[in-house]
Amino acid sequence: MANRTASRPANGQNKICQFKLVLLGESAVGKSSLVLRFVKGQFHEFQESTIGAAFLTQTVCLDDTTVKFEIWDTAGQERYHSLAPMYYRGAQAAIVVYDITNQDTFSRAKTWVKELQRQASPNIVIALAGNKCDLSNKRMVECEEAQAYAEENSLLFMETSAKTAMNVNDIFLAIAKKLPKNDGGSGGNGSSGVSLERTDPSSGGGCCK
Amino acid sequence: MNGEVLEGFLCPICLKDLGTITQLQNHFEEAHKSEDVAVIQHLKGLFEKAKKKFLNEEIVKDNLQTPINLSPKRIVNEKPQEIGRITSHTTFFKNLREKRIDAYALETNKLLLRLDKLIDDKAPMEPSKRKNYEKSVVPWTKDKKLTNPSFEPEGEMLGFRRSNSSGSLNSLFSSEGESHLRTCQRCSHLLERRHDQMETRNSTPMENFLYSRLCQYKMDAERQIPQVLTMAQSLRDGDETYSLQSAESERQKLIMIFDSIDKTSKRIATMIDEQNAGQKTMQLRRAIRQAAATWLQDNMLGLQSLPTREELDEIQRRKNLELEKRIAIEKDAMTKKLEKDNASKKVEIVVRKASLPNTKNMQDENGWKPETQVSDNDDPMLQQINIIKSYIKQAKQQCKWDEVHMLEENLNQLEKAYWDEKTKPFI
Numbered sequence: 114m115a116n117r118t119a120s121r122p123a124n125g126q127n128k129i130c131q132f133k134l135v136l137l138g139e140s141a142v143g144k145s146s147l148v149l150r151f152v153k154g155q156f157h158e159f160q161e162s163t164i165g166a167a168f169l170t171q172t173v174c175l176d177d178t179t180v181k182f183e184i185w186d187t188a189g190q191e192r193y194h195s196l197a198p199m200y201y202r203g204a205q206a207a208i209v210v211y212d213i214t215n216q217d218t219f220s221r222a223k224t225w226v227k228e229l230q231r232q233a234s235p236n237i238v239i240a241l242a243g244n245k246c247d248l249s250n251k252r253m254v255e256c257e258e259a260q261a262y263a264e265e266n267s268l269l270f271m272e273t274s275a276k277t278a279m280n281v282n283d284i285f286l287a288i289a290k291k292l293p294k295n296d297g298g299s300g301g302n303g304s305s306g307v308s309l310e311r312t313d314p315s316s317g318g319g320c321c322k
Numbered sequence: 323m324n325g326e327v328l329e330g331f332l333c334p335i336c337l338k339d340l341g342t343i344t345q346l347q348n349h350f351e352e353a354h355k356s357e358d359v360a361v362i363q364h365l366k367g368l369f370e371k372a373k374k375k376f377l378n379e380e381i382v383k384d385n386l387q388t389p390i391n392l393s394p395k396r397i398v399n400e401k402p403q404e405i406g407r408i409t410s411h412t413t414f415f416k417n418l419r420e421k422r423i424d425a426y427a428l429e430t431n432k433l434l435l436r437l438d439k440l441i442d443d444k445a446p447m448e449p450s451k452r453k454n455y456e457k458s459v460v461p462w463t464k465d466k467k468l469t470n471p472s473f474e475p476e477g478e479m480l481g482f483r484r485s486n487s488s489g490s491l492n493s494l495f496s497s498e499g500e501s502h503l504r505t506c507q508r509c510s511h512l513l514e515r516r517h518d519q520m521e522t523r524n525s526t527p528m529e530n531f532l533y534s535r536l537c538q539y540k541m542d543a544e545r546q547i548p549q550v551l552t553m554a555q556s557l558r559d560g561d562e563t564y565s566l567q568s569a570e571s572e573r574q575k576l577i578m579i580f581d582s583i584d585k586t587s588k589r590i591a592t593m594i595d596e597q598n599a600g601q602k603t604m605q606l607r608r609a610i611r612q613a614a615a616t617w618l619q620d621n622m623l624g625l626q627s628l629p630t631r632e633e634l635d636e637i638q639r640r641k642n643l644e645l646e647k648r649i650a651i652e653k654d655a656m657t658k659k660l661e662k663d664n665a666s667k668k669v670e671i672v673v674r675k676a677s678l679p680n681t682k683n684m685q686d687e688n689g690w691k692p693e694t695q696v697s698d699n700d701d702p703m704l705q706q707i708n709i710i711k712s713y714i715k716q717a718k719q720q721c722k723w724d725e726v727h728m729l730e731e732n733l734n735q736l737e738k739a740y741w742d743e744k745t746k747p748f749i
C-alpha cells in the first residue's frame with residue numbers, strides 16, 4: 114500500500130513530484146481521520162476536531178515517479194471557513210469529504226466543490242470521498258447519487274472508511290495517478306507538480322542547498 | 323518530515339502558527355502577497371512552456387533536473403532584503419543631457435541660419451546665379467552620398483539641396499509650392515526634432531486643457547454654491563425674496579457644473595497614455611480624479627434639496643399664522659401693560675405697606691433699627707429696592723438673620739414685580 118511504498122527507491126533516476134493537496138468538508142465527517150490513516154496508518158475513535166488547519170506530508174510511489182503529497186487538512190467548523198481559500202489556492206488536488214450517514218454533509222460537500230471549481234486553480238484534481246462507509250446501516254446518502262454527481266462534475270469518487278482503512282490509500286493513489294507529472298507540458302495554471310531533484314534522504318525534505 | 327503533524331493557525335506558505343484567524347489572515351496578506359505560490363507556479367509554468375518552444379525537448383528535460391526546492395522552510399529563513407548602498411547619478415545624467423542638448427541646439431541653429439539664407443527673398447532667383455548662391459551658402463555633396471549620412475564628413479552635416487523632387491521636409495517648407503528641400507537624414511532629423519519641439523511648446527496637451535477646464539468648473543461651482551444655499555435658506559425661512567423657480571434653476575446650474583466636474587475628472591483619469599508618459603503621469607491623472615471626487619463629495623453633501631411647492635406653501639402658511647399670532651400677542655401685551663401699570667402701582671403700595679412699616683417696627687429688644695438712605699431721583703420701585711437692600715446689608719452686619727430672611731423675601735418680590743414691568747412691553 115502507499116505508505117508501505119513510501120520509502121524512496123535507491124534508483125537515483127526516479128522522478129519526484131510534489132503536490133499540494135487540501136481536504137475540505139463539513140466538520141466531523143472524518144477529514145483528519147482519513148489523513149491520519151493515510152499518513153500514519155492509525156485511527157482514533159474519538160479524533161479531536163482540528164483547529165485552524167493541520168499540515169502533513171506523505172509520499173507514494175507510482176511506477177517510476179515518487180509523488181510527495183503536502184496535505185492541508187482544514188478545520189471543518191464554519192468559523193474557519195474564511196481560512197479555506199488560503200489553503201486551497203495553489204493546491205493541485207483536493208479531497209472533498211462527506212459523511213454517508215448525514216445528508217447535510219453531502220450538500221455541504223457540493224458547495225465546496227462549487228467553490229473549488231470557481232476559485233481554485235482551474236486544473237485542480239478534485240476527489241469526492243463518502244466517508245464512514247463502515248456505518249452503512251445508518252446510510253443517508255446513496256452511493257449511486259454521489260456517483261452520479263461526481264460524474265457530472267468530473268470528480269474522482271470513492272466511498273471510504275478511515276476506521277477500516279477501506280479505499281483510503283486508494284483515493285490518494287487515484288489522485289496521484291490523475292495529477293500531471295510531466296512538468297513542462299502540463300499547462301501553467303499552477304496545476305503542475307513541482308519536479309524535484311532527489312535530495313539526500315537524510316536531509317528530510319528541507320533545503321537542498 | 324513524514325509523520326510529523328503540525329496543527330494550528332498555520333500559514334500555508336511559511337508554516338508559521340499565527341495563533342488566531344485574524345493574525346493568520348493579516349500575516350498571509352502582508353508577508354506573502356508577493357510570493358503567492360500559485361502565482362509563482364503559474365509563472366513557472368509559462369516559463370517552462372516558453373523554454374519548450376525555444377529549445378528542444380532534450381534540453382528541457384535536462385534543465386528540469388536542476389534542483390528546485392520550494393520547501394516552505396527555505397522561505398522562512400529568508401529575511402527581507404535590505405536596501406544597500408545608494409549612489410545618485412542625477413548630476414552625471416544632467417551633465418550628459420545638457421551637453422547633448424547644447425550640441426543639438428548648436429547644430430540645429432546653424433542649419434536654420436542657412437535655411438534662412440536659402441529661402442531669403444533677396445536671394446537670386448535666376449537659375450545659374452541661384453545655383454552659385456546656394457553653393458556659397460551650403461556645401462554640396464553628391465546626390466548618392468546624401469542618402470547615407472555616414473558619408474558626411476565630421477562637422478559637415480549641413481548639406482542641403484534645393485530641388486524639385488520631393489524631400490523629407492515638405493511639410494516644413496510647403497509655402498513655395500513645388501520647390502522642395504533635400505537634406506541628408508541627419509539634418510532632416512534635426513529639423514524635424516526642432517519642429518516637434520515647437521509643436522509641443524505651442525500646443526497644449528489634452529490633459530492640460532481638461533485640467534484647466536476642471537479648475538474653471540470648480541471656480542464656477544464655488545461661486546454658485548453660496549448663491550444656491552442662500553436661496554434655499556431664504557425659501558425655507560418662508561421669505562419671498564426668491565421664487566422657487568429661480569432657486570430651482572440656479573440649483574440646476576450648479577448640478578450641471580458638478581456633473582461637468584465629475585465627467586471631466588473621469589475623462590482625465592481614463593485618458594489613454596498615448597505618449598507613453600508612464601506611471602507617474604497615470605498616477606497624477608488618478609490623483610486628479612480622486613481629488614475631484616472628494617471635492618464633489620464634500621460640496622454636494624452640504625447641498626440640501628429645495629422645498630417642494632407643497633412644502634413651500636406649508637412654510638408660508640405657517641409663517642403667516644406665526645405672524646398673526648405675534649400681532650395678537652403684541653396687542654395682548656399692550657392691554658396687559660396698561661393693566662400692569664395700574665397693578666405695579668398697587669404692588670408698590672403693597673410693598674410699601676409690607677416693608678416700610680415693618681422696618682419701623684423692626685426694633686428688637688436691643689433697640690436695633692435699620693437706617694434709611696434713599697436718593698430721591700430713582701423710580702419709586704427702584705428706590706424701594708435700594709432701601710430694602712440697605713436694610714439687608716445692615717441687618718447682616720448686625721447678624722439679625724431673621725430680619726435678613728424676611729427682608730430678602732421682600733426684595734425678591736419687589737425685584738420680580740419691577741422686572742415684569744420692565745420687560746412686558748417688549749414681548
Ligand SMILES: [Zn+2]
Nearest residue numbers: 333335336353
Ligand atoms: Zn507565512
Ligand SMILES: [Zn+2]
Nearest residue numbers: 479481506509
Ligand atoms: Zn545634412
